[in-house]
Amino acid sequence: MLRWALIFLVIALVAAVFGFGGIAASAAGIAKIIFFIFLIIAIVAALGGALRGRGPRV
Numbered sequence: 001m002l003r004w005a006l007i008f009l010v011i012a013l014v015a016a017v018f019g020f021g022g023i024a025a026s027a028a029g030i031a032k033i034i035f036f037i038f039l040i041i042a043i044v045a046a047l048g049g050a051l052r053g054r055g056p057r058v
Contacts, residue, residue, distance in 0.1 A: 005035040 008031035015024035 001034060001038045001041070005031045005038060007031075008034065 008027045012024045012027035012031060015021075015027060
């Protein structure tokens with residue numbers, strides 16, 4: 001998912017360089033949304049792993 005955010009960020013940067021304002025804004029918005037979704041999933045996964053924990057092996 002982070003890969004998709006980076007792809008849309010690159011698309012936004014390339015579009016901005018060539019002067020396509022609408023496309024650049026849309027791609028940047030999509031990249032931002034995907035990045036925040038990635039962060040939320042990463043935090044939930046980290047918390048789930050920490051809370052689940054592992055007991056001592058006997």
